[in-house]
Amino acid sequence: MFLAVFSTKGNDEVSLDATLMQQLLRRDVSAFEELYERHSRIVYSLVLRILRQGSTAEEVVQDIFLQLWRNSSRYDTSRPFVPWLLTLARNRALDHLRLKSERQRRREEQTEEFPQIAAAAPEYEKALDEKRRAERVRALIGSLPAAQKKAIELAYFEGLSHSEIAASLNEPLGTVKSWIRNGLMRLKEGLQPTS
């Protein structure tokens, strides 16, 4: 079902990122420059959304890309690059946001500094180029009821737990759990090539 629509462009972009990361292993500055040009906007947008302060966001983005440059060997080139980079950026931004907090410790227990993303990209990663996928993600989440969308945003951009979200939205815990799970399931379905 996922193979119904297959975008050559999206596949090429994944391959290009892997190639650039391999060049980064050889300390190729031009490869780093191209990776930055390709992905700095989404990384900065994500970090700024979490931290809500431009100067701090730039500091964190600088750390993220320097980590990419200095520890490129820790990236598994067989795994999709952009989701890995975005997960890394989110973790870094949340680290900065909740330094020394209980929630930070909880999140660190759950995720590694270099996150494990599916070794083989889901077919819908290959099926859609990044721009189209971004548009679809916004459309899908935007179509959710406002409270459900808010719950997902609190979980993703604020790193809140189910209980914290429930308390924040003044909604039952079970409802919040369902909102988040159902919202993600809808996103998954919406990103499938046939949708």
Next chain:
Amino acid sequence: MSTHDQFQELIEAYAIGSLDSADRALLEAHLASGCTECAKALEEARWLVSQLAYLAPNAEPSDLLRGRLLQTVRAEAAGDQVRQQPVRGTVIPLWQWAGVAALLLFSVYSAWNERHLRNAVANLQQQAEAQRAERRKLEQELRAAKLQAHEAMIWMDPKSVKIMLPPKDPKMPQLEAMWHPELGLCVRGWKVPSPGEKRVLQLWLMPKKPGGKPMPSMTFWPDADGTLTAMIENPPEALSETQALAITEEPMGGSLQPTSAPMWVGGVS
């Protein structure tokens, strides 16, 4: 709903990080048990969650950030090259290592050879010194033998003239001399007391010529046993021109003129 399905329901929330501690602990225990289906589902859920980043409003990082990053990265890349260059520069080709090894071997051999030669020279010097000492000993023995032979010839040759040297002091032993006109003059005695400290006995030849002064001859002294042997191969005066022999006690080194009274005097007949 089975237990496995219950875990499947937790996976997306775990990926986004919103699970409360109790549910999180349950799922982590299940994942640790080795459920490959849930592990695969978790990886895909993480990919799905990462897509939520596109919900963030578009924003553009400043050119300053780009400039700072590229400056840092270029500096570090240049530093890498600088760190690598000395390594490359210090890589010594095999032939140079061979040269160094050859030089080292040659140095070791030279040092060994020098020590060996020095030892050989020292041995040769010792041998030469031993030979010189042996030669000196032989020469001394030869000289002594020749002297003995010479003395024997003087004492035995019929041409020699015997001269008795009685002491002036009756307690002193008598000395005797034998003078060969060509072979020289010998003096001998036994139980002769040693002269005083730093003093020697000296032979004088008293010329026949009227008014002639005593001719100084060699100095000598008895050995520890009191045996006195002296030979003068070339006396300062001829036998025919000598009237008498006299022996005095003189300072060490002898004198040009007698400084003490003769202890022994014997006329040459």
